[in-house]
Amino acid sequence: SKGKLHSNFPLCHVFISFQIDHFGFLEDGTFKQRYLVADKHWKQPDGPILFYTGNEGDITWFCNNTGFMWEIAEEFGAMLVFAEHRYYGESLPFGQDSYSDSKHLNYLTSEQALADFAVLIQNLKNTIPRAVHSPVIAIGGSYGGMLAAWFRMKYPNVVLGALAASAPIWQFPDMVPCGDFYKIVTQDFARSGHNSINNVTSTASGLQWLSEEFSLCAPLKSVMDIAIFKNWLQETWVNLAMVDYPYEANFLQPLPPWPIQVVCKYLGFDPTVSDYQLLHGVSQAAKVYYNYTGSSSCLNISQTATGSLGLLGWFYQACTEMVMPMCTDGVQDMFEPEEWNFQAFSDECNAMFGVRPRADWAGIVYGGKDIIAHSNIIFSNGGLDPWSAGGVTYNITDSLISIMIPDGAHHLDLRYSNDNDPPSVREARALEVKYFREWINHAPKTPRTAPTP
Numbered sequence: 001s002k003g004k005l006h007s008n009f010p011l012c013h014v015f016i017s018f019q020i021d022h023f024g025f026l027e028d029g030t031f032k033q034r035y036l037v038a039d040k041h042w043k044q045p046d047g048p049i050l051f052y053t054g055n056e057g058d059i060t061w062f063c064n065n066t067g068f069m070w071e072i073a074e075e076f077g078a079m080l081v082f083a084e085h086r087y088y089g090e091s092l093p094f095g096q097d098s099y100s101d102s103k104h105l106n107y108l109t110s111e112q113a114l115a116d117f118a119v120l121i122q123n124l125k126n127t128i129p130r131a132v133h134s135p136v137i138a139i140g141g142s143y144g145g146m147l148a149a150w151f152r153m154k155y156p157n158v159v160l161g162a163l164a165a166s167a168p169i170w171q172f173p174d175m176v177p178c179g180d181f182y183k184i185v186t187q188d189f190a191r192s193g194h195n196s197i198n199n200v201t202s203t204a205s206g207l208q209w210l211s212e213e214f215s216l217c218a219p220l221k222s223v224m225d226i227a228i229f230k231n232w233l234q235e236t237w238v239n240l241a242m243v244d245y246p247y248e249a250n251f252l253q254p255l256p257p258w259p260i261q262v263v264c265k266y267l268g269f270d271p272t273v274s275d276y277q278l279l280h281g282v283s284q285a286a287k288v289y290y291n292y293t294g295s296s297s298c299l300n301i302s303q304t305a306t307g308s309l310g311l312l313g314w315f316y317q318a319c320t321e322m323v324m325p326m327c328t329d330g331v332q333d334m335f336e337p338e339e340w341n342f343q344a345f346s347d348e349c350n351a352m353f354g355v356r357p358r359a360d361w362a363g364i365v366y367g368g369k370d371i372i373a374h375s376n377i378i379f380s381n382g383g384l385d386p387w388s389a390g391g392v393t394y395n396i397t398d399s400l401i402s403i404m405i406p407d408g409a410h411h412l413d414l415r416y417s418n419d420n421d422p423p424s425v426r427e428a429r430a431l432e433v434k435y436f437r438e439w440i441n442h443a444p445k446t447p448r449t450a451p452t453p
Helices: 059-064 069-077 110-127 143-154 180-186 194-200 204-213 223-242 259-264 277-290 310-316 342-353 361-366 386-390 423-441
Strands: 002-006 010-020 030-038 049-055 079-083 136-141 162-167 379-381 400-405
Touching: 010 110, 030 277, 030 342, 049 059, 049 069, 049 110, 049 143, 059 079, 069 079, 069 180, 069 259, 069 423, 079 110, 079 386, 110 143, 110 162, 136 143, 136 423, 143 379, 162 423, 194 204, 194 223, 194 277, 204 277, 223 259, 223 277, 223 386, 259 277, 310 342, 379 386, 379 423, 400 423
Parallel strands: 049 079, 049 136, 136 162, 162 379, 379 400
Antiparallel strands: 002 010, 010 030, 030 079
8 A cells, every 4th residue: 555754755555474483383374564665766776775673663653753764765776664563563463362462472572573574675675676686774773773783683694784773782681780771861850859759649638739730630549659650750751861852853742842951941949949849840841741732631640652652562572582671779860769670570570471581581692792793783872862871882893883972862863854953963874874885885796606516
């Protein structure tokens, strides 16, 4: 079927049948996986393919938020392909039953997703005339960036190189300190107000006041409600740090330019301010994130981001192989102290899904910090992005490149260019294009073949 991203760029929505299980032979079922194709500027024969490795959500949402690919397509004569990740969007291996239990969720892994992408590219080259020798560059942001990097590592025969934007491939056990993530969040904020929450919610009237002050859809009534509220507020600050873009944007929520600057106007209190005054400021700050447009009648503490993200699927992935330790100490960060407790996390996962995480698996299967043998991967990270704590922020070799964007938030370089972009992101994009060009120019012109005996 045909859709349009904008008036000049037709976009085809296509479905392809994939094995549910690429690595075993007992489960031989297939499912329909979605991908999007735009070939208006593709130069035949053998023009490059820029391949977006889909994240934990609806692929059309990521497609619309990855303007960098659209803007360089004509320059490279490239075909654009956006592949949806299995179990997200419309790519559900067992249809409505895909999330019904752990048996049906068993095939939701990064390894299966990468195999999907590899098979998809092979299919494109086999079925599209004059694409058989097209070089492929993987591009992704956040978890999609991790997949892009891993795709190049695991399938170098399929992808020529990868741009891994804001990809925390080292946010795993024993690779980086668990507290670094929240330290970066804290660098953007002065106070969080958690002690004030404890003080105010110690009475029934305080609970009611807080519920009304924050315009909550459901009033706080219990200790558990208060804990959920604090976690919701903490995740709000994290999300704001991720999407601190220099212009109005609608990635996780509709927000003003430099939203943290706007939020902090409500948080500039001296130490003598009362709990109620402080929490009034915090509520106004939270409403910048949740109700900038003024269209929300109340705030729902069960949701912190767009519905386009598949949160349940990501929780399952975190409970299996994407084990990313986080901790706070209340000293070097602005949050209540909470240690990383793997056993408690494992118990929570078991209660939710009936599975337990394998803490060391990601490091084993993808190499952890020992990736020097790989090549042609760009790791870009923003200085404002808390996920940079688990990212590659220095050059490992002359072909495992780090690009730092000091004024950049979460994968800012993948977004459409904007008049308000800081110079650092303009320079980053130009450098990324330079490396793409070098990879393509040095790509093998014909497939490798075995030597003649």
